[in-house]
Structures are given as C-alpha cells and as structure tokens.
Amino acid sequence: MKIGAKIKEQRNKMGLSLRDLAGKVDLTASFLSQIERDQASPSIDSLRKISQALNVPVFYFLLEQEGPSAVVRKDQRRQLTLPDANITYQLLTPNVERKMGVILAELNPHDGEVPLVHYQHTEECIFVIEGKLDITLGNKVHHLEEGDTVYFDGPMLQRLQAQGNKMVKYLSIMTPPIF
Missing domain, CATH: 1.10.260.40 (lambda repressor-like DNA-binding domains)
Known part of the structure; x- marks a missing residue:
C-alpha cells in the first residue's frame, strides 16, 4: 500500500x-x-x-507491514535515512503497530541536531552503544557516553546531538512507538 x-x-x-x-x-x-x-x-x-x-509512527507510512513474526534478522531490518539530519534509523521490532518500538540509530558527528517531534504520551529509554551524545531534557543537558542510559517522558526531549568526531550509535526503546 x-x-x-x-x-x-x-x-x-x-x-x-x-x-x-x-x-x-x-x-x-x-x-x-x-x-x-x-x-x-x-x-x-x-x-x-x-x-x-x-x-x-512515521514508519507506519513508509514501510510495508508484515505478519506477526517475532524475529527481525540483521539483513532484513527496515531502514530510514533522514538526509537533512544525516541520521539513519533501523527498526528492530517487526511491527510498528505494537505497544513498544525499538530503533537502532546512527548519527554522524557535526551534523547538527536530530529533528524532533514532541509526542505527549510517550516514554523513551536511550542506550548509547558507541560515541558521545548530548541530550537535552527540559532545560538540562546530559552528556552521555558509551554504556550510558537515559529514561524520560517524550515531551521532555528538546535536543539530541552527536559530540566529538565519531559517529554515535544508540538504541532507542519507546512506548508507544512514534517513529
């Protein structure tokens, strides 16, 4: 469709x-x-x-929905690249119409901020796999490094930005899935 x-x-x-x-x-x-x-x-x-x-979620419009499979193979992940933000998202959950979504994001350094849309009824947890990430929640900036985790209500998120000269790779777990 x-x-x-x-x-x-x-x-x-x-x-x-x-x-x-x-x-x-x-x-x-x-x-x-x-x-x-x-x-x-x-x-x-x-x-x-x-x-x-x-x-x-945006993925709902961009990807063909598949059946109720529980497994997403590495070579079959659905991917979305935002050229303006130079970020790539890989959907790690098989269906965007479920209660939770998991996304692997790769953000290149010095490319500015990730464009954000505020959703009123979401919760999100971000786990930094690689690199350094600045995340602004409300008016407070948190500097995250490899292995760090942050949990927040969706409307608190103001800004995500890669720091340094290395790509940032992070896992985003959210409910409900918005992307």
Whole structure:
C-alpha cells in the first residue's frame, strides 16, 4: 500500500475529514488530498506531523507491514535515512503497530541536531552503544557516553546531538512507538 492510501485509511479510521486533518498539521486540505491520491509527496517534516495527528509512527507510512513474526534478522531490518539530519534509523521490532518500538540509530558527528517531534504520551529509554551524545531534557543537558542510559517522558526531549568526531550509535526503546 502506498503512503497516500495509508494516510487516507488511517484518517478515515479516526473519522477525520481532510479539512480536520489539515487543521491539525498546518497543511491545506487540497494538498493532503493530492498526497492521498499520490499526486504529491509530503516532506519528512509534514509526514511527522501527519503521523502525530493520526497517532501512528512515521514508519507506519513508509514501510510495508508484515505478519506477526517475532524475529527481525540483521539483513532484513527496515531502514530510514533522514538526509537533512544525516541520521539513519533501523527498526528492530517487526511491527510498528505494537505497544513498544525499538530503533537502532546512527548519527554522524557535526551534523547538527536530530529533528524532533514532541509526542505527549510517550516514554523513551536511550542506550548509547558507541560515541558521545548530548541530550537535552527540559532545560538540562546530559552528556552521555558509551554504556550510558537515559529514561524520560517524550515531551521532555528538546535536543539530541552527536559530540566529538565519531559517529554515535544508540538504541532507542519507546512506548508507544512514534517513529
């Protein structure tokens, strides 16, 4: 199923009109209609806003859903690269429609911040596998190194940034999955 069809299906499940969704995501109803008919492509930022408004993770729109398998093989991980942020996400859980999601993220150094979308009802735990990561929760910056872990409510997250000249690799476990 294509992105547009998935957006329309989820919008209809929630009983939202195009105009209702447009008001929630700051896009026009006509542009959303074009997206749903696959005549236009949303930006990653727009897709994040749409996913938040429709209460599904971004991966829901980008990946084909598979059956209820419990195993994700290393060579079969689903991957999403955000070119603007120079970050790559690998989905480690088999289905994004479950209660928890696990993502392996690789962030290159000196590429700025990871673009964030704030979700009201999420919890997340980040485990740094490799490199150094600065994470801002509220107004406090935490400097994490290899082996460090941080646990927080989603709305507290303000900023994620690689430090030093080495790639940062971290594991993100969240509930519900938002990406």
